[in-house]
Amino acid sequence: MSEATWQRLFGWRHAFDQPATVWLVGAVLGVLVFASALVACLAGAGRLAPKTRNELQKRLLSWWVLAPLMIGPVLLGAAFVFAAVLVLSLLCYREFARATGLFREHFTSALVVLGILGTSFAAVDHWYDLFTAMLPLGVVTIAGLSVVADEPRGYIQRTALGVFAFAFFGAGFGHLAYFANDASFRPLILLVLIAVELNDVFAYVSGRLFGRRKLLPQTSPNKTWGGAIGALVLTTTFVGLVGPFVLAGRPVGSGTHLLLLGLLVGVAGQLGDLVLSAIKRDVGIKDFAATIPGHGGLLDRFDSLVLVAPAAFHLIGFGHGIGLGSASRILTGG
Amino acid sequence: MEPWRLRPARDHGMTLGERLGSTRREPGLIEAIGHRVAGALLAGHLRVWHRLRVTGREHLPTEPPFLLIANHTSHVDALALASLLPWRLRRTTYLLAAGDVFFESPARALLSSVLLNALPMQRQRTVRHALADLRTRLLEDGCGLVLFPEGTRSASGAMQPFKAGLGMLVAGTGVPVVPCHIDGAFAAWPRTRRWPRPRPVQLRIGAPLRFPEVVDDRDGWAIVAQRAEAAVRSLAPDAANPDPSGGQGITSSRRQ
Numbered sequence: 070m071s072e073a074t075w076q077r078l079f080g081w082r083h084a085f086d087q088p089a090t091v092w093l094v095g096a097v098l099g100v101l102v103f104a105s106a107l108v109a110c111l112a113g114a115g116r117l118a119p120k121t122r123n124e125l126q127k128r129l130l131s132w133w134v135l136a137p138l139m140i141g142p143v144l145l146g147a148a149f150v151f152a153a154v155l156v157l158s159l160l161c162y163r164e165f166a167r168a169t170g171l172f173r174e175h176f177t178s179a180l181v182v183l184g185i186l187g188t189s190f191a192a193v194d195h196w197y198d199l200f201t202a203m204l205p206l207g208v209v210t211i212a213g214l215s216v217v218a219d220e221p222r223g224y225i226q227r228t229a230l231g232v233f234a235f236a237f238f239g240a241g242f243g244h245l246a247y248f249a250n251d252a253s254f255r256p257l258i259l260l261v262l263i264a265v266e267l268n269d270v271f272a273y274v275s276g277r278l279f280g281r282r283k284l285l286p287q288t289s290p291n292k293t294w295g296g297a298i299g300a301l302v303l304t305t306t307f308v309g310l311v312g313p314f315v316l317a318g319r320p321v322g323s324g325t326h327l328l329l330l331g332l333l334v335g336v337a338g339q340l341g342d343l344v345l346s347a348i349k350r351d352v353g354i355k356d357f358a359a360t361i362p363g364h365g366g367l368l369d370r371f372d373s374l375v376l377v378a379p380a381a382f383h384l385i386g387f388g389h390g391i392g393l394g395s396a397s398r399i400l401t402g403g
Numbered sequence: 404m405e406p407w408r409l410r411p412a413r414d415h416g417m418t419l420g421e422r423l424g425s426t427r428r429e430p431g432l433i434e435a436i437g438h439r440v441a442g443a444l445l446a447g448h449l450r451v452w453h454r455l456r457v458t459g460r461e462h463l464p465t466e467p468p469f470l471l472i473a474n475h476t477s478h479v480d481a482l483a484l485a486s487l488l489p490w491r492l493r494r495t496t497y498l499l500a501a502g503d504v505f506f507e508s509p510a511r512a513l514l515s516s517v518l519l520n521a522l523p524m525q526r527q528r529t530v531r532h533a534l535a536d537l538r539t540r541l542l543e544d545g546c547g548l549v550l551f552p553e554g555t556r557s558a559s560g561a562m563q564p565f566k567a568g569l570g571m572l573v574a575g576t577g578v579p580v581v582p583c584h585i586d587g588a589f590a591a592w593p594r595t596r597r598w599p600r601p602r603p604v605q606l607r608i609g610a611p612l613r614f615p616e617v618v619d620d621r622d623g624w625a626i627v628a629q630r631a632e633a634a635v636r637s638l639a640p641d642a643a644n645p646d647p648s649g650g651q652g653i654t655s656s657r658r659q
Contacts, residue, residue, distance in 0.1 A: 163431065170410040172431045175494070179432060226407050352409045359416050 074396050077147045077252065084144040089256035089315045093263060094144070097136055105129055131361050135370070143258050147249035148193075150258065154246035155189040157371065162238040164357040164366045168348070169230055176218055177231040180211045184235045188243040194400045195250045195392060204240040208232050237375050244382035245374070250392030256315040257391075260308070261381050264331070265373050268304040268338040275299020289346040297339055304338070305331035316389075326388050330381065337380040338373035345372035413540065423512040424502075426522045426533045427540075434517050435494055441518035442493060446486045452601050453591055455483055459608035462581060463487055467495055467545040469611070470573060470580045474562045474635055475551035476589035479599060483585060483606050484549045485519070496547035497522045499537075501555065524550075534571045541578055548572070552631060560589035562639075565632040570617070570624025579611035580631055584638035607638045 076083060085091050108129060112122050142149035162181060166172035171181075184207035191200035211231040215224065248258045276296025284292040308331030309324065316327070345368055349357065356365030364370045385391060413427040422428050430438065449455040464471075469492075471484045481498050488496055500506070502523035505515040515521040524533065540546055552565035573580055584607045592599035612634055617623040636642060 167412040167415060167429075167431065170408070170412070172412060172429075175432055175435050182432065223408075352411055354411055354415060356416065359418050 070399055071396055073252075074399050077249075077254075077395060079146045079148055081145045084255065087253055087256050089317070090144070090259065092314065093256060093259040093311075094140060097140065097263065101129075101132060101136060105133075127362050128364070131364055135361070139262055140259065143255050143262075147254060150249040150254070151189060151193045151246050154192075154242055155185070157367065158185045158189070158238045158242045160360075161242070161368050161371065162234055164360075164368045165234050165238065165348075166230075168352050168354055168357055171227060171230040171234065174215075174223075174227045174231075177211060177215050177227045180214055181207075181231050181235045181239065184210065185239040185243075188239045189246065190400075192243055192246040192250070195395060195397045196401060197247075197392075197397065200243070200247060203243070204236060207235045207239060211235060241375050241379050243378075245378040247382060248391060250395050250397075252392070252394045257385065260311065260315045261334070261377065262374075264304055264308050264334045265338050265377050267307055268300050268335055269342070269373055271303040272296040272300035272339060275303065285343060288343055288350060292339075292343070300339060301332065301335040304335040307331065308334060326384075330384055333380050333384055334377050337376040341373045341376035345369070345375070413544070420509065423509065423516055424506060424523055426524075426536050428516060428522060430494075430516070430520055434520065437517035438494065438520050439490065442485065442490075445482050449479075449483055449486055449604070452599065453479065453483075453587070453604040455486070455604050455606065457487065457606045457608065460487070462608045462610050464492065464547070464579055464581060464611065467492060467547050468541040468578045469547050470541075470569075470578060471496075471547065471549045471583060472552055472569065472580060472631060472635065473583040473585050473606075474557070474639075475553045475555065476557045476560050476585070477592040477594070477599075478556075479588040479592050479604060480551065480556075480585050481519070481521075481549055483588070483604060484583060487606070487608070488547065492547055493520075495545070496520065496549060499524045499548060499550040530568065531571070534568055538572050538576075541572065542576060552628060556594050557589070558594060560593065562632075562636065565628040565635075567621070567624035567628050569631055570614075570627030571619075573614050574617045574623040574627050575615065575619040577613050577615045579613055580627075581611045582609040582631060582634035582638060583607065584609075584635055584640075586640055605640070607640075609634055609638050 085094075108117075108122070108125050111117050112126075117125070138153075142153035159182065162185060163172070166178055166181075172178055184203065187207070188200065188203045191203055212228050215228045215231065245258065245261070248254050248261070251257055272292070273296065276291070276293045276299070279295030279299060280293030282294045283290065284294050284297050305328055309328050312327035312330065345357075349355065357368040358366030360366050361370055382391065412429045412431075414422045414425055414429055417425060417427075471487070473480055473484055481500070485493065485496065485498060498519050498521045500515060500519070500521040500523065502525040504511075505519075505521050506512040506523040512523070515523075522537075524530070537548065541548065550569070552569040553563040554566045554568070555563075557563055569580070572578075585604065586607075587602055587604040590600070591602035591604055612630060614623075614627050614630075617626050
């Protein structure tokens, strides 16, 4: 393993080598401090109803825990990103499986877990061919081996649920991990994560301000056209403004490409949110789990990321490639 | 097109701690692996250490739901009963265990859940509520339950009267109750000893009882408990007058 690879994986001393990383982390910290101060002031002045205050404080506290958990691995090194995304994939799969009942099908469930582990391995190894092959491989394995139990009743349901879960939480989230093969992965991943979370905040705020017509009332009664469009505009602007610093010195610094990335994060983020809402409605549950106080399950929090991770990966990769400068197949050789 | 049957876990929305203390817990992949490994090890232990001998296997259930009940003198009992079932049934079978012993600390609760697939039965509190929950699970989920209607391990080795809680689970349903009698477990591991001794254990399985015509009320529960108790007693090797309904196919060859 070369020194450069070692540093990429574990070189926490290089966390703040790129100025963009410093700014992005600083901005997140600033926003959290500002929001906490604002809530404290409003609560102190008695401007908040007790219920709203409790809700806001709970959410803020969750963010103080979640933000370091999301940013920490990125700063520490690529190895930590791989580990964090693997844990996220497995926990999200668990929530999905327990919500839909797929967890009772132990064999199919084990195949999905195997697929998630395989995807993670391909990302760690920096083996792009295997990484892109994991989705078809996973589908074939889940559909093919699920038949061996010789239990045709429910075959379509358990196979379809398994394939769906693997595509979303294995192959989909896997793209987030694969970003870490790029030499300057820190600002890239931070940009995607922050854009996705801001997109949620933008949708909430502009929905409160301009939201009149319901977007998809059957799926998610609180979402409005005003919120969706506001989020698209603001997220696109954010990526368009911040992007040039993050991607400085790369061939994709161009304005249209960045605006497209912002638009993509806006659309895919909100679609992901709606997809997970549709699943919850279909099953008949309110939250996926009770993991994070104030947020529900991990899937309730990371719903927007499910579609953004692969979409943003391929758009950025299309523009300038990801990890082209780094050594590949670091474990398998070849 | 018919809708799919999407059934969230019964313990959906609970935190880990709540799950472990709840009779609604449903095991996932990790627990299933734990049960399988522990099951194989415990089956080996029973065979080697206790030379477990089983008669009447033909009475064992082939499909859930079902109840396995027995006299209770030792921790060996639950392990022996659970070891009777093939994996296909074992994976959806729960052992009802004393909450104040097996779930008394978080670590114990975790081990009982992951290794034994045990569910907590609190002796005093919320028993009625938990039994209603379990009745629903028997009928809707199609699971198996291993339980000891005496409610606790006998201190003397002699069988105690059955409690009516058994009736609350099955009165008025067709759920088969399979009576078993365990002999030798008291000598092997009475409650006064810390570790089991290498003593032989025999297990006799009787014909299943069903209580569809019994009314689901206080009197009905007592009837269920009485009949089940009689069936288990009749399987004892020294039973004076074996009950013909529960004693079919049983050899009384007691190993000395």
